[in-house]
Amino acid sequence: MKNNRRDFLKVAGIAGVGVVSSSMLSSLASCTDSNQGTKAPVVDNETLDPTKQSIIGLYGPWASSLIDNKVPSHSFRNTKWQNIDQWKASANERILDRLGIPDIGGTPQVTVKKQYEYDGLHIEELSWQLPYGRPTEAILLKPANAKGTLPGILAFHDHGANKYFGTRKITRTSEKQHPDIVEHQKKYYSGMAWANEIAKRGYVVLVADAFPFASRRVMMQDIPANMREGLSDKDPENSENIKAYNNWASDHEHIMAKSLFCAGTTWPGVFFAEDQKALDVLCARKDVNPDQVGCAGLSGGGMRTVFMGGLDSRIKCAVCVGFMTTWKDLILNKSFTHTWMTYVPVLPKEMDFPEILGLRAPLPTLVLNDSEDELYTLPEMQNADKILKEVYTKAKAEDKYKCSYYPGPHKFDKDMQKEAFDWFDQWLKV
Structure with missing residues (x-):
């Protein structure tokens, strides 16, 4: 039925x-x-002005008009805000309320499951238990034989329509890699495990599985049998099973989002709560200087960078890769290319998307875009850049913001990684 x-x-x-x-x-x-x-009236789709077309048809221009050509109420660009501290206090309070961030307790107790050396790095396999779900698994990397304290990086893995994997997408801990990960890193990262590469530059890097990826994913045994579509948790490393699981998990996103809304929270709010626990873990380490911590990520990791970089002042340097546009772009053109994990109800009236990241001004911020990124339109990526420039200019911190464009589709390739790592070196190794 x-x-x-x-x-x-x-x-x-x-x-x-x-x-x-x-x-x-x-x-x-x-x-x-x-x-x-x-x-x-008869509307001839053959002759309709393309500028009036949208992914929601004739409703697009109307929906866009609700926020278009208006400076949002909690934008620092709004003339009512002249004092940056007053603006930050008000804007932070508003966005935290909109996110509905759940209280998930203090710094979790960390278990070190395994320690070893590989590729010139000291590696720790960690886990911690949050008040709900299965334990979060994480990978920590730093140069082998490092002494004293080092700057830290909270590295966010991507979404990639692949919830079976998490930390493994951006790390390498042995010569043996799952073939799906080899292909993933080749497609998005020039074959590099970027968390390893930044660690080699002299950083303590922490990568944790996000909600609901890898160790935090929804397991078949935990949902009603009639929702499993014949899937099970057996033989999970088989590529065909991984593909089937990821297809199921994609279809399940709207269910997860609706359930979170009904619980009075949002998907970005849960992301932020769990990422903040990972940041707590990183900053509490004796080998990390808590005053020299940055974060970065591609795609879904870039989105998490926007919220973490914008809302937690412990992030002294942020690099957002492949996730910068405007709410207008999502209304008219690209919401269908994005996960349910992106959206915060009502917030677009109060802040445009880039202004979430702009909350960190005047702290250093780098945005890396791909000019042919299929997830956004180039004009709205450029508009987002303009918005952030205005915010940083008003904050008298023009030198702390930079946006670069690279040719090609959605990725964080070797050249982009070099710019990101140089940016971290410039601002965190002082």
Whole structure:
């Protein structure tokens, strides 16, 4: 019964109003034939001005107009804000309220599961238990034989439509890698494990599985049998099983998002809460200088950088890669290319998306974009850059903000990594 209903809804979604039009045509015809109604205007899609087209049809321009050409109420660009500290206090309070960040306790107790050396690095396999779900697994990397305290990096793995993997996407801990990870790193990172590469420069780097990826993913045994679609948790490392799980997890996103909304929280709020625990763990280490900590990530990791970099002042340097645009871009063009993990209800009236990251001004911030990134339009990436420049200019910190564009599609390649690592060296090794 459930499958039949879902199939019907899929057909309805494809057919649009055609599904119901057969039951309405006769009444509509009689209405117009008897001159009792007004004929609806005919819109010729072949001749419609492309600038008026959107992913939600004729509703796009109206929806965009709700926030377009307006300086949001809690934007530092708004003339009512002249004192940066007063603006930050008010804007932080507002966004924290909108996020609905859950209270998940203090710094978790960390278990060191394993320690070893590989590729010139000291590596620790860590875990900690949050008040809910299975333990979070994490990888810590730093130069072998490092002495004293070092600057720290909270490294965020990407989304990549792959919830089976987490930390492994951006690390390498042995010569043996899963073939899916080899391909993932080749596609997005020039074959590099970027967390390893930045650690080699003299950093303590922490990478933790995000909610709900890898160790934090939704397991089949924990959901009702009628939702499993024949999947199980057996033989999980098989590539076909991983693909099947990731397809299921993608379809499950709207369920997770709706449930979180019903719980009075948001997906970005849960991300932030869990990422903040990882930051607590990193800053509490004796080998880390807590006054020299940065964060970075590609794609979903870039989105997490926006919130963590914008809202936690312990992040002294932030590098957002492949996740910078405006709410307008998502309204009209690109919301369908993004996960449910991105959205914060009501906030767009109060802050444009880049202004979340702008909350960290005047602290150093680097944004790296790909000019052919299929997840955004280039004009709105450029508008986001303009917004952040305005924020940093008003904060009298123009030298602390930089945005660079690289040719090609969505990625964090070797050249982009070099600029990111040089930026960290410039601001954290002082």
